[in-house]
Amino acid sequence: MAKKLFIETHGCQMNEYDSSRMADLLGEHQALELTERPEEADVILLNTCSIREKAQDRVFSQLGRWRELKLQNPGLVIGVGGCVASQEGAAIRERAPYVDVVFGPQTLHRLPEMIDAARTTQQPQVDISFPEIEKFDRLPEPRVDGPNAFVSVMEGCSKYCAFCVVPYTRGEEVSRPLVDVLGEILHLAENGVREVTLLGQNVNGYRGDAGAGRIADFAELLHAVAAIDGIERIRYTTSHPLEFSDAIIQAHAEIPKLVKYLHLPVQSGSDRILAAMKRNHTALEYKSRIRKLKAAVPDICISSDFIVGFPGETEQDFAQTMKLIEEVGFDFSYSFVYSARPGTPAADLADDTPEEVKKQRLAILQQRLNQQGFENSRRMVGSVQRILVSDYSKKDPGMLQGRTENNRVVNFRSSNPRLIGQFVDVHIDEALPHSLRGPLVAAASDGAPARRPSPAPRDLSSIGRLSPSGPCGYSSSIPPAERRPTEDLERTPGTPSLYPGTLRSTPLRQPLRTVRRAPAPDRTAPGHRDPQPR
Ligand code: SAM
Numbered sequence: 001m002a003k004k005l006f007i008e009t010h011g012c013q014m015n016e017y018d019s020s021r022m023a024d025l026l027g028e029h030q031a032l033e034l035t036e037r038p039e040e041a042d043v044i045l046l047n048t049c050s051i052r053e054k055a056q057d058r059v060f061s062q063l064g065r066w067r068e069l070k071l072q073n074p075g076l077v078i079g080v081g082g083c084v085a086s087q088e089g090a091a092i093r094e095r096a097p098y099v100d101v102v103f104g105p106q107t108l109h110r111l112p113e114m115i116d117a118a119r120t121t122q123q124p125q126v127d128i129s130f131p132e133i134e135k136f137d138r139l140p141e142p143r144v145d146g147p148n149a150f151v152s153v154m155e156g157c158s159k160y161c162a163f164c165v166v167p168y169t170r171g172e173e174v175s176r177p178l179v180d181v182l183g184e185i186l187h188l189a190e191n192g193v194r195e196v197t198l199l200g201q202n203v204n205g206y207r208g209d210a211g212a213g214r215i216a217d218f219a220e221l222l223h224a225v226a227a228i229d230g231i232e233r234i235r236y237t238t239s240h241p242l243e244f245s246d247a248i249i250q251a252h253a254e255i256p257k258l259v260k261y262l263h264l265p266v267q268s269g270s271d272r273i274l275a276a277m278k279r280n281h282t283a284l285e286y287k288s289r290i291r292k293l294k295a296a297v298p299d300i301c302i303s304s305d306f307i308v309g310f311p312g313e314t315e316q317d318f319a320q321t322m323k324l325i326e327e328v329g330f331d332f333s334y335s336f337v338y339s340a341r342p343g344t345p346a347a348d349l350a351d352d353t354p355e356e357v358k359k360q361r362l363a364i365l366q367q368r369l370n371q372q373g374f375e376n377s378r379r380m381v382g383s384v385q386r387i388l389v390s391d392y393s394k395k396d397p398g399m400l401q402g403r404t405e406n407n408r409v410v411n412f413r414s415s416n417p418r419l420i421g422q423f424v425d426v427h428i429d430e431a432l433p434h435s436l437r438g439p440l441v442a443a444a445s446d447g448a449p450a451r452r453p454s455p456a457p458r459d460l461s462s463i464g465r466l467s468p469s470g471p472c473g474y475s476s477s478i479p480p481a482e483r484r485p486t487e488d489l490e491r492t493p494g495t496p497s498l499y500p501g502t503l504r505s506t507p508l509r510q511p512l513r514t515v516r517r518a519p520a521p522d523r524t525a526p527g528h529r530d531p532q533p534r
Contacts, residue, residue: 002031002032002033003030003031003032003033003042003043004032004033004034004035004040004041004042004043005023005026005027005032005033005034005035005041005042005043005044005045006034006035006036006037006038006040006041006043006044006045007019007022007023007034007044007045007046007047008038008044008045008046008047008062009047010046010047010048010049010055010058010059010082011047011048011049011051011055011082011083012049012051012238013150013197013199013237014105014152014155014199014200014201015047015048015049015082016150017150017151017152017199018047018081018082018105018108018152019045019047020142020143020145020150021108021139021142022045022047022081022108022111023143024139024140024141024142024143025108025109025111025112025139025140026043026111026112026115027143028140029112030043030112030115038066038069039069041069041076042075042076042077043076043077043078043079043115044066044069044076044077044078044079045078045079045080045081045111046059046062046063046078046079046080046081046082047081047082048080048081048082048083048084048085049082049083049084050082050083050084050086050087050165050169050341051083051164051165051166051339051341052336052339052341053339053340053341054339055084056084059080059084059092060095060096063078063080063095063096063098063099064096066078066098067096067098070098075119077100077101077115077118077119078098078099078100078101079099079100079101079102079103079111079114079115080092080096080099080101080102080103081102081103081104081105081108081111082104082105083105083165083166083169083170085102085103085104085128086104086105086128086168086169086170087165087168087169087342087343088102089102089126089128090102090124090126093124093126099124100115100118100124100125101114101115101118101124101125101126102124102125102126102127102128103125103126103127103128104127104128104129104130104169105155105169105170105171106129106130106131106135106155106170106171107127107128107129107131107135108135109134109135109137109138109139110127110134110138114127130171135155136152136176136180141184141187142184142187142188144188144191144192144193146193146390146391146420146421147192147193147194147195147388147389147390147420147421147422148193148194148195148196148197148388148390149188149193149195149196149197150196150197150199151181151184151185151188151196151197151198151199152176152199152200153175153176153181153198153199153200153203153206153208153221154173154174154175154176154200154201154202154203154205154206154207154208155170155171155173155174155200155201156170156171156172156173156174156201157170157172157173157201157202158172158173158205159202159240159242159278160278160345161267161277161278161279162276162277162278162344162345162346162349163277163307163310163338163341163344163346164341164344165341165343165344166201168343168344170201173201173202173205173207175200175206175207175208175209176208177208177209177210177211178208178209178210178211178216178220178221178224179209179210179211181198181208181221181225182224182225182228185225185228185231186228188231189228189229189230189231190230192421193230193231194230194231194232194233194388194421194422194423195231195232195233195234195235195388196225196231196233196234196235197234197235197236197237198221198222198225198234198235198236198237199236199237200236200238201238202238202239202240202243203218203236203237203238203239204218204236204239204240204243204244204245204248205218205240205243206218206221208221217245217247218236218243218245218247218248219245219247219248219250219251220247222234222236222248222251222255222258223251223254223255225257226255226257226258231257232257232388232423233257233259233388233405234255234257234258234259235259235261235407237263238263238265238305239262239263239264239265240265241264241265241266241279241281241285241286241289242279242280242281244264244289244293246292249289249292249293249296250296252293252296252297252300253296253297259405259406259407260297260299260300260301260405260406260470260472261300261301261302261303261331261405261406261407262293262300262301262302262303263302263303263304263305264286264289264290264302264303264304265304265305266283266286266304266305266306266324267279267305267306267307267310268283268306268307268310268313268317268320268321269283269317269320269321269322269323269324269325270283270313270316270317270318270320270321271283271284271320272312272317273310273312273313273317273321276310276311276312276346276349277307277310277346278345283320283324286324287324287327287328290302290328298470299470299471299472300472301331301332301376301406301407301471301472302328302329302330302331302472303330303331303332303333303334303407304328304330304333304334305333305334305335306321306325306333306334306335306336306365307335307336307337307338308321308335308336308337308338308358308361308362308365309337309338309353309355309357309358309361309362310338310346311338311346311349311350311351311353312349312350312351312353313338313353313361318361321365322364322365322368325365325368325369325372326368326372329372329376329472330369330372331372331373331376331406331472332369332373332407333365333366333369335362335365335366335369336362337355337358337359337362338351338358370433374431374433376406376471376472377408377431377432377436377471378431379470379471380404380408380428380431380436380471381428381429381430381431381436382428383427383428383471384425384426384427384428384441385404385405385408385410385425385426385428385436386404386405386423386424386425387402387403387404387410387423387424387425387426388402388403388421388422388423389401389402389419389420389421389422389423389424390402390403390420390421391420392417392420393411395411396411398413398415399411399412399413399414400412400414400416400417400419400420401435402424404436406471406472408435408436409434409435409436410426410428410435410436410437410438411435411436411437412424412426412437412438412439412440413439413440414440419443422443423443424440424441424442424443425440425441425442425443426438426439426440426441427439427441
């Protein structure tokens with residue numbers, strides 16, 4: 001009987017992507033098959049997240065539950081990866097001595113050897129180094145599972161926001177070469193993937209080796225991906241405002257395959273707090289970027305991340321965040337109470353706001369955002385939306401579901417599983433708090449899952465448009481006094497489309513390499529201080 005692998009994933013989409021790559025790797029090298037039942041697994045992996053304390057706490061309670069399995073089956077290998085592993089290293093075993101393997105986000109490709117070594121030596125294996133040259137070079141082709149796929153294009157973070165552990169757990173920003181990213185997406189497209197989500201901690205900070213000594217920026221990458229035959233929709237997450245260049249705005253205007261949806265974390269609407277967070281931009285500069293984007297793509301929906309209760313946040317600071325939320329008209333957010341992370345500069349800041357007050361602020365913020373999102377959903381009632389059908393509805397097997405360009409789940413009644421993997425048009429009849437519903441209008445392609453539907457042109461008046469400004473129209477938001485050009489956060493000259501044609505074959509696969517943006521600092525060197533953002 002085939003040996004079984006169970007993976008539990010905590011945290012972000014980057015972790016989900018990493019977990020799927022671990023499954024590919026261990027499937028190829030150790031013939032391990034995925035199971036949903038830890039009790040029947042031969043290898044159990046926990047891919048952890050340390051972005052907030054709560055996420056970190058979950059690690060040891062989860063490991064505690066698996067301790068019993070190890071007692072019953074001493075041959076079981078338990079591995080811990082991800083950001084908590086990177087942060088804690090061998091110390092994980094002090095609290096959970098039955099853990100056999102500890103690996104970091106940049107050493108997951110070494111899992112087959114580490115598992116073998118743990119088995120043969122009966123000794124724990126710990127490797128949380130940052131050998132970023134290797135990782136993508138040693139991973140197999142990704143397995144295709146449905147019409148949507150994640151593709152990691154860069155990793156790590158060099159922004160050093162005062163609250164964030166990512167630069168310390170995942171290392172500095174590293175981009176994959178352009179040719180490698182395109183090779184992976186071509187492979188996915190040839191195997192029926194229609195929508196890709198480009199991933200990175202600051203994905204729009206992509207700077208990939210484009211050959212001949214040239215570096216491709218994120219706008220160039222978007223144009224190149226859009227030229228791949230079969231890929232009909234492109235999403236990306238998550239972005240940093242400092243990297244949201246004019247060239248990317250132009251790409252949004254020029255590339256119909258790029259969804260009319262942007263996730264651009266802002267964290268706070270108060271300049272004082274933004275400065276304390278070391279975000280290096282003001283609220284006005286953020287709005288200026290959004291204003292420019294809305295001028296290029298009027299009905300684009302914007303979502304964001306917020307941290308509530310950062311040390312020193314006053315009622316006035318919070319009021320400024322609420323003001324920004326209304327002005328921009330955010331459609332959705334990931335929002336959390338600030339969680340002090342050991343080793344980050346903000347962990348040393350005095351914080352006298354009671355936890356209860358922080359929780360109340362978060363509830364107010366989330367209620368407002370839910371309301372705005374729901375209002376946008378209601379504006380979509382009566383429109384026809386093109387969705388990529390991904391699966392059966394979670395609640396009703398008589399329904400199928402997919403997502404709109406602006407990332408809303410749509411459920412529609414159908415008994416035709418051949419629609420999974422295709423674009424269809426649905427007439428939106430009903431807006432629910434977390435989804436939309438309506439009858440199928442037409443399939444946008446002919447039923448063969450691997451074939452390409454005609455792309456949805458931007459100017460089809462019936463598709464996704466109700467009014468000139470669409471569901472997330474920017475009509476109300478920014479006060480006229482602020483509607484004036486401001487300094488760009490970063491001036492990047494407009495990138496002309498380098499890929500006007502369509503890529504069809506796979507001549508691009510080359511030896512895989514990664515490109516650093518900056519040499520990694522030696523944090524152990526005497527007198528070392530992490531670089532302060534501009
Ligand atoms: N590109 C993003 C940006 O501009 O910040 C980085 C995304 S970060 C990896 C994921 C999100 O986790 C952040 O946007 C922030 O809202 C949240 N986060 C990070 N550190 C946090 C902390 N210490 N407490 C609460 N939330 C935190």
